[in-house]
Amino acid sequence: MSEEQERPEPERIPFMQRVIENPFLLLFLGVVMPTVFYILWGVMEIATIPVAN
């Protein structure tokens, strides 16, 4: 049996754990979510109010 075959397979880290353990991905998500749903959506609504004549 070769050496490669003897080496145990590294434990597979579940997808959600990989997400949760990446602080910069979390930072990205935590900034993008409120920026899109709160700020950009809200700004677009205010910006599209017709100007009074």
Next chain:
Amino acid sequence: MARFRICPDSGFYFDRSAESLIKVNAVAAAVSLLFAGIMALGVILTRWQDVHLLPADRFYQALTLHGINALIFWIIFFEIAILYFASSTLLRCRLAAPRWAWLGFVLMVAGAVLNNIAVLRGRSSVMMTSYAPMQAEPSFYLGLIVFAVGALIGCFVFLGTLVIARDEKTYEGSIPLVTFGALTACIIAVFTIASGAIILIPTWLWSIGYINHIDAAMYRLIWWGLGHSSQQINVAAHVSVWYLIAGVLFGARPMSEKVSRTAFLLYILFLQLASAHHILVDPGISSEWKVFNTSYAMYLAVLASMIHGLTVPGSVEVAQRRKGLTKGMFEWLRKAPWGNPVFSGFFLSLVIFGFIGGITGVVMGTEQINLIIHNTIYVPAHFHATVAVGTTLAFMALTYLLIPVLFRRELFLPGIAKLQPYVFSAGMTLMILFMLGAGTLGVSRRHWDMAFTGSLLSFEYPGTAYVMMAVAGIGGVLGVVGGAMYLVVTVGSLLFGRKKDPEAGLLQSFGFPMSSGRYGVARAEPLPMAPRLSVEEHGSAGFEAPGTFVLAMTLLVAFVIYYFVNWDYLSSVWPLR
């Protein structure tokens, strides 16, 4: 190079730079709280109509100083201290870029001073929200911007420390849950500060004449991305503090790491969207935006809080039951160390945050029933339950824990310290409950004179509203006394507390490191991964903690009843016939 000292009582590793920075940020936080507390007295004694202490201009000045010092400076200085503690100390890692961290601290102090001076000069009494077109002095906005830049540097120092800890393998497995909670707070802080920059920089330019107009609706929308999200940093930070205290006092482990971390993830994704409840009656923004951001997204954040509300006391119960306190539902709680201010502060913070802050928050976030109380004194009642009791009391409890460990001093006047969480929470709860009642009767927030003396358009509140505001005044004064007790104990401990280390002198209390001989550890032992709990292995611990389950059901029943009462009240205020 040797850089760590090990606390002989707690086993915590303190990096020399991180230790100084944690101390100075905590001290700056306490100074801000002192200022906020003095101003609180002026505010509450004016809103108590029989006393009506301050004239109108002084009232709005005091309200501005109270709001900004309590809601921005006190908590963010303290949170930066928590970020450094949760990264460097808990991960046994050197602090990333300590010089940048010092620069951040200096900017925060400069910004806070600049802002406070602007308000004290009397031409910036625009309250914390500083709604355009009200205009403050340029230094008011500049102070906030400079403070925010300093805080942002603190956030990136925290993130950098996480990277160093991972690269240098100072811990095994995943980062501890408390550090993960601090990461959540940091992420929310980055969004908060970005929102602040988007709106405060143009507002500052407007105040110095470079921009001629700030749209009021746009200002409100983006400002609340700063104003409300800054309070969500608190939620993530104080929940982390709860887990920390439960772990240190009881050796408690989260009932399920997965569930608790998922709850923090829900905070990261959805908590900031709750800012929308301030905009619920604003024209110009659609119902779709309002309903999505409050009634859908916000509930996912509420779900996360309910998870923490179950798992934190649940973890304490599991730990207590393992020690043999298994009689009945609540022996674990009855025999908890109620005389220890670390525990009493922590537990009262948790209960009052959940029962009052949580329930009223959901009521305010529901578009229809929000109409009953929007912009009434109900709103400050809610955020005093969440911030003044939930966050502030948790931070007070943490201070009692850290004074011997970090500052190496014994508590000054331990008898006062023992009483302090009870006095503070009793006073604040009294004030909050009666402000909630007065708000339901329509009493306005931020209003100097509820009697409308001399106004052309007056309004007469029912006598009950005056009584409620008077009782709220008594509660508020008691709360200020509780806050003063905290400051006497903490400042007294730093100045006069018995030394637990001969080198813990006066200068060391205010950030100077001890002699280099004290930091004799070059590289900390890696933080071992905690062994799995049997509770965690089968995924659910519902009946491992039956007392907590009963408490959670009590909260749920209270919530359902209160929610129903508010809908019923709405139908009577606005009947459909």
